[in-house]
Amino acid sequence: MILVFPNTRRLFLITIFAISASAQTVASLAGEAPVKEAFSIIQRNEPEMLREQQRICEIAAPPFEESVRAAELKRLFEKLGLADVRIDKVGNVIGVRPGAQPRPNLVFAAHLDTVFPPGTDVKVSRTDDLMKGPGIGDDCRGLVVMLGVIRALNEAKITTKGTITFVADVGEEGLGDLRGMKELFGETLKGRIDAFISVDGLGSSITNVGVGSYRYKVTFKGPGGHSYGAFGNANPIQAMGRAIAKIDQFEVPDKPKTTFNVGRVSGGTSVNAIPFEAWMEVDMRSSDIGELGKLNEKFKAAMNEAAAEENQRWNNRGPVTVSAELVGLRPAGQTPESSPIVKTALAVNQTLGLSSHLGEGSTDSNVPMNQGIPAITIGGGGTGSGAHSLNESFDAHDSWKGTQRALLLAIALAR
Numbered sequence: 001m002i003l004v005f006p007n008t009r010r011l012f013l014i015t016i017f018a019i020s021a022s023a024q025t026v027a028s029l030a031g032e033a034p035v036k037e038a039f040s041i042i043q044r045n046e047p048e049m050l051r052e053q054q055r056i057c058e059i060a061a062p063p064f065e066e067s068v069r070a071a072e073l074k075r076l077f078e079k080l081g082l083a084d085v086r087i088d089k090v091g092n093v094i095g096v097r098p099g100a101q102p103r104p105n106l107v108f109a110a111h112l113d114t115v116f117p118p119g120t121d122v123k124v125s126r127t128d129d130l131m132k133g134p135g136i137g138d139d140c141r142g143l144v145v146m147l148g149v150i151r152a153l154n155e156a157k158i159t160t161k162g163t164i165t166f167v168a169d170v171g172e173e174g175l176g177d178l179r180g181m182k183e184l185f186g187e188t189l190k191g192r193i194d195a196f197i198s199v200d201g202l203g204s205s206i207t208n209v210g211v212g213s214y215r216y217k218v219t220f221k222g223p224g225g226h227s228y229g230a231f232g233n234a235n236p237i238q239a240m241g242r243a244i245a246k247i248d249q250f251e252v253p254d255k256p257k258t259t260f261n262v263g264r265v266s267g268g269t270s271v272n273a274i275p276f277e278a279w280m281e282v283d284m285r286s287s288d289i290g291e292l293g294k295l296n297e298k299f300k301a302a303m304n305e306a307a308a309e310e311n312q313r314w315n316n317r318g319p320v321t322v323s324a325e326l327v328g329l330r331p332a333g334q335t336p337e338s339s340p341i342v343k344t345a346l347a348v349n350q351t352l353g354l355s356s357h358l359g360e361g362s363t364d365s366n367v368p369m370n371q372g373i374p375a376i377t378i379g380g381g382g383t384g385s386g387a388h389s390l391n392e393s394f395d396a397h398d399s400w401k402g403t404q405r406a407l408l409l410a411i412a413l414a415r
């Protein structure tokens with residue numbers, strides 16, 4: 001279930017810290033000498049950061065097995081002089097760059113994990129600007145942008161009024177189910193985060209809508225039996241067929257985009273046996289928390305109806321049961337276009353001459369968005385293709401612009 005808890009203390013803090021900067025403020029900020037120096041530092045450091053991107057990416061980080069790459073990020077955070085560097089209960093690496101005061105506390109994050117299973121060849125090849133390897137963009141680029149921002153802040157000796165907490169997090173992909181963020185916002189830094197930026201994806205993108213999802217494994221069970229001898233027993237596969245037909249009939253809105261999919265089915269024993277079990281995996285998504293909730297209710301009702309109809313059809317002989325196990329829950333949420341953090345991000349892009357468009361996605365920002373904490377996900381510069389495939393590539397042409405953008409945004413938000 002998705003719940004939004006209004007947190008009065010947090011709302012108060014957001015109000016007094018007024019995390020925003022007008023286009024004019026951002027432009028004049030970009031013209032300040034230390035910031036200009038940080039910009040040239042970023043450009044100068046980029047070749048080294050790209051080698052770092054390759055090196056980090058060659059440390060495998062399969063789902064639920066991020067610890068080796070995490071240890072390396074911890075070492076780098078310490079080397080860069082962050083304070084209070086630690087790894088939390090689920091494996092997020094955390095390091096603090098204290099400001100003049102503890103709040104506002106801006107969290108700047110990138111995810112450690114990839115979608116690739118253990119044993120995947122994670123060697124990265126490189127020809128000039130073009131790098132190829134699993135995870136090279138998603139999200140090795142984000143990790144390196146984060147490191148590049150810390151370095152530039154240090155080398156340009158920039159101090160911020162608020163604090164910036166850097167996080168290399170676990171569990172962003174797939175069945176990782178945003179567990180890093182759930183822990184960070186629910187336990188590790190609960191009540192102590194005023195704004196959140198995730199660097200994920202490429203180019204100059206800004207994601208302000210978090211598409212939520214429910215994922216289920218649904219299992220139908222019955223006594224089964226011989227197809228001839230036990231004929232008359234209810235059939236789990238046929239019950240599941242009814243369930244799939246019902247899902248197929250769901251009406252969902254185009255806007256907010258709301259979707260459903262039966263992705264995998266399995267079950268049965270033999271052509272001449274009434275099966276004792278069948279299962280399917282179902283994915284449902286929406287950018288709107290209300291629509292996702294409605295769809296989820298329809299889904300649960302449909303599963304129960306399918307089992308009941310199957311049992312009725314066979315006069316409750318050898319009846320089937322159904323159970324739906326929630327295997328994934330990504331909360332939905334959004335940071336409004338009119339919110340200060342989005343306006344600041346747009347002003348930063350405009351100041352740096354980068355194209356801007358707001359988008360939607362399923363990223364680490366879903367968790368804070370769902371809690372009403374200002375959050376966006378930004379691209380890390382460069383271009384690329386093939387995310388989540390073994391042919392993933394990252395083109396580093398002018399990729400330093402992505403790090404400059406992240407830096408200016410961090411300073412504008414932490415002032």
Ligand SMILES: [Zn+2]
Nearest residue numbers: 138139200201
């Ligand atoms: Zn990613």
